[in-house]
Amino acid sequence: MIIELHCHTKKVKTGDAKTRNVDVKKFSTKVQESxxxxxxxxxxxxxxxYQYKELKDSVKDFCMVWLGIELDIDGKKNR
Known part of the structure; x- marks a missing residue:
């Protein structure tokens, strides 16, 4: 079984490439090819x-899509 647990699909941070905005067709194609x-x-x-649901539905016949989020934490530096 091949598993990839890390997929960005939206440009949400400064510095992210525009290519992070993945459309349904590209997502489905890339997942199926891999x-x-x-x-x-x-x-x-x-x-x-809504993006999650759309992407999940596009690959439901050959792949599961799980939810995830990466959180940026801002805090004071240790002593």
Whole structure:
């Protein structure tokens, strides 16, 4: 089983490439070409339900899509 648990699908941070904005067709094609069976969408500080549902539905016959999010933490430096 091939698993890829880290897939960004939206440009949400400064410095992210425009290519991070993945459309449904590209997502489905890339997932199918790579033979991945589980993919997790993990955009930074952002979860877009409708995009998740659309991407999940586009690959439902050959891949599971799991939810994820990466959180940026701001804090004071240790002593």
């Amino acid at each position: 033979n991945v069976e589980i993919v997790r969408i993990t955009n930074h500080n952002n979860f877009h339900y």
